[in-house]
Amino acid sequence: MKFVVLTKAAVPLSTAIRIDPKTGTLVREGVPLSTNQWDRDAVEFALKLRDRYGGEVIAISMAPPSGIPALESLIGMGVDKAILATDRVFAGADTWATSYVLAKTIEKYVPDYTLILAGEETIDSTTAHVGAQVASHLNIPYVYYVYDAEIQGNKIRVKRFLEDEGVDEYYEMELPALISVAKGTQMPREVSLSRKLNAREKIMQATNKELGLDPECVGLKGSPTFVATQTGATFPPRKRKIYQGDPRESVKALVEELKKEGLL
Amino acid sequence: MPCKLWPPVNKEEYKGVWVYLEHDGTKLKDVALELLGKARDLAAKRGNAPVGGVLVAGTDEMAQEAIYHGADKVVVIVNPELKVYTPYEYANAIAKVVAKYKPEIFLIGGTKRGREIAAFIANTLATGITADCTALEIDPKTGDLLQIRPTFGGTQMATIKTPQRRPQMASVRPGVFPKPPRDVNRKGEIIHESVELNGRRTVFLGAEKRIERDIADLPPVESADVVVAGGRGLGSAEGFKLLVELAKLLNGTVAASLMAVRAGWAPHTRQVGQTGKTIRPKLYIAVGISGAVQHMMGIQESKYIVAINSDPNAPIVQNADYAIVGDYKQIVPLLIEEIKKAKGIK
Ligand SMILES: Cc1cc2nc3c(=O)[nH]c(=O)nc-3n(C[C@H](O)[C@H](O)[C@H](O)COP(=O)(O)OP(=O)(O)OC[C@H]3O[C@@H](n4cnc5c(N)ncnc54)[C@H](O)[C@@H]3O)c2cc1C
Numbered sequence: 001m002k003f004v005v006l007t008k009a010a011v012p013l014s015t016a017i018r019i020d021p022k023t024g025t026l027v028r029e030g031v032p033l034s035t036n037q038w039d040r041d042a043v044e045f046a047l048k049l050r051d052r053y054g055g056e057v058i059a060i061s062m063a064p065p066s067g068i069p070a071l072e073s074l075i076g077m078g079v080d081k082a083i084l085a086t087d088r089v090f091a092g093a094d095t096w097a098t099s100y101v102l103a104k105t106i107e108k109y110v111p112d113y114t115l116i117l118a119g120e121e122t123i124d125s126t127t128a129h130v131g132a133q134v135a136s137h138l139n140i141p142y143v144y145y146v147y148d149a150e151i152q153g154n155k156i157r158v159k160r161f162l163e164d165e166g167v168d169e170y171y172e173m174e175l176p177a178l179i180s181v182a183k184g185t186q187m188p189r190e191v192s193l194s195r196k197l198n199a200r201e202k203i204m205q206a207t208n209k210e211l212g213l214d215p216e217c218v219g220l221k222g223s224p225t226f227v228a229t230q231t232g233a234t235f236p237p238r239k240r241k242i243y244q245g246d247p248r249e250s251v252k253a254l255v256e257e258l259k260k261e262g263l264l
Numbered sequence: 265m266p267c268k269l270w271p272p273v274n275k276e277e278y279k280g281v282w283v284y285l286e287h288d289g290t291k292l293k294d295v296a297l298e299l300l301g302k303a304r305d306l307a308a309k310r311g312n313a314p315v316g317g318v319l320v321a322g323t324d325e326m327a328q329e330a331i332y333h334g335a336d337k338v339v340v341i342v343n344p345e346l347k348v349y350t351p352y353e354y355a356n357a358i359a360k361v362v363a364k365y366k367p368e369i370f371l372i373g374g375t376k377r378g379r380e381i382a383a384f385i386a387n388t389l390a391t392g393i394t395a396d397c398t399a400l401e402i403d404p405k406t407g408d409l410l411q412i413r414p415t416f417g418g419t420q421m422a423t424i425k426t427p428q429r430r431p432q433m434a435s436v437r438p439g440v441f442p443k444p445p446r447d448v449n450r451k452g453e454i455i456h457e458s459v460e461l462n463g464r465r466t467v468f469l470g471a472e473k474r475i476e477r478d479i480a481d482l483p484p485v486e487s488a489d490v491v492v493a494g495g496r497g498l499g500s501a502e503g504f505k506l507l508v509e510l511a512k513l514l515n516g517t518v519a520a521s522l523m524a525v526r527a528g529w530a531p532h533t534r535q536v537g538q539t540g541k542t543i544r545p546k547l548y549i550a551v552g553i554s555g556a557v558q559h560m561m562g563i564q565e566s567k568y569i570v571a572i573n574s575d576p577n578a579p580i581v582q583n584a585d586y587a588i589v590g591d592y593k594q595i596v597p598l599l600i601e602e603i604k605k606a607k608g609i610k
């Protein structure tokens with residue numbers, strides 16, 4: 001069985017970010033990237049499935065070459081091999097163009113995949129789009145927010161939790177299929193240095209020369225959406241009355257204000 | 265030359281603002297009504313374009329309810345194969361209806377299910393989509409939809425456009441837009457469509473309600489006028505007892521920051537913020553919450569923000585209407601006492 005995990009080499013939120021003034025997109029080149037935290041849950045889930053059913057786990061990522069260390073760490077977790085789709089023409093992609101490259105990479109290099117796994121969402125963009133869009137490009141069924149799965153023949157049974165409704169749901173899908181793994185449910189295993197040894201040999205890079213995709217369908221050009229402007233977040237102005245010092249006096253002053261505003 | 269995988273679109277053919285009408289089997293979800301309100305607003309700016317709704321396996325009463333809340337036309341998909349929700353099949357069916365009616369804008373509620381199907385629908389229609397918009401506007405120059413969303417962990421606001429493709433799609437979390445008034449005099453059209461499924465690939469096997477222990481028998485955070493929220497600064501689950509007492513006194517409810525939820529002091533259904541709920545109460549009282557941008561994203565629509573925090577430099581103190589700097593263990597009991605006095609309660 002072949003378990004393909006989609007992993008994003010994301011910009012850690014602690015990094016000072018840079019926005020390309022021309023495209024309004026995040027500059028990822030030359031920035032130290034690390035695997036999106038929630039994708040580690042998906043990797044862990046895939047490793048458990050492999051340990052149980054046999055086969056291999058293949059991580060797939062689209063990123064500049066600075067995404068390689070992130071993939072090395074995944075090899076260190078136990079991923080068998082990784083494929084990095086990397087090319088300047090892929091830069092500036094929205095989720096349509098990203099998922100297109102990922103789907104085409106899977107079709108070309110892992111055509112006999114059993115299951116594709118995605119993280120629930122990324123920490124830097126939080127769209128949760130790419131999983132469903134890869135499923136759409138490949139025309140396979142999919143279920144999101146999965147925390148448990150069982151494979152029987154050419155079918156997979158999954159359990160998922162819908163937070164907003166407070167319900168667990170059970171589905172069965174034909175394989176191949178795609179799942180997104182609920183964040184925070186899998187306790188990703190540690191990166192082991194011995195496993196990480198020779199990680200580079202297990203990482204394949206595919207440029208658009210190999211993938212042969214229409215340059216009009218990838219990167220910024222292949223993105224139906226584009227960022228018109230990007231600015232720092234601001235919030236509506238507030239009164240900013242700050243009370244310090246004697247607690248009882250502060251509380252009295254606050255209660256007076258709340259009364260005045262008709263809030264009590 | 266645009267990407268050849270995208271069939272050419274004639275923008276003139278695309279008219280109106282449509283909404284996916286998610287329901288729970290008995291009634292429309294609030295987010296569907298909220299989006300109808302926004303849809304009317306956007307349609308007005310597009311020369312009084314029509315407002316439509318897509319309902320899967322819903323009743324005519326639900327369709328009627330959508331009309332009372334602003335829809336001119338509701339398409340009900342009646343295929344018995346779609347009685348029960350499965351993502352792949354629902355997304356395909358909805359995409360077919362949208363492709364047929366060609367709205368200029370198509371909006372989906374950012375519930376868990378909505379987020380699950382939204383991007384698949386967009387791809388099927390070879391168009392773009394923007395997730396979790398917090399504002400939607402019409403570009404006065406081009407007439408394009410401006411899809412405004414927080415990004416990069418909520419530190420940035422991006423305005424996104426889909427200039428070449430139609431429909432323009434966006435998802436919006438529950439509670440971001442107000443619910444429009446219900447007007448029983450509104451008239452509209454209900455159309456039944458039996459959409460063909462190209463085979464079934466997903467089977468629903470069953471569901472179970474998970475019982476989560478709540479901290480108090482208090483209303484949900486999205487419906488209360490007064491919300492008292494606790495963060496990591498409370499230090500323990502015990503701290504929430506004080507907040508519950510304060511909330512009850514104010515006829516309000518309690519909420520929590522992500523950190524308080526992570527600590528297990530409150531259930532996730534009470535989390536407010538970017539990955540929690542967006543609320544718009546009259547009064548929001550943040551106790552032991554630092555006011556990280558992601559938290560602020562969910563509460564910025566509050567009429568008044570009160571902060572109780574021991575750190576005068578905490579961002580919430582700067583972003584509040586009223587802030588008391590001090591230890592909540594001292595402040596909150598005093599506050600309860602003073603409010604009781606003010607209300608004449610012994
Ligand atoms: C993608 C993403 C999404 C996120 N989504 C959300 C979200 O939806 N909601 C959310 O809340 N967060 C969210 N966060 C997390 C957010 O960045 C913060 O980490 C979180 O809000 C901090 O929680 P807190 O304020 O309770 O804790 P802290 O930041 O630890 O703040 C505790 C505060 O309590 C004060 N304090 C300590 N002791 C006392 C005392 N005795 N009396 C009074 N005050 C005291 C401290 O001064 C401090 O200001 C998200 C983060 C990311 C990256």
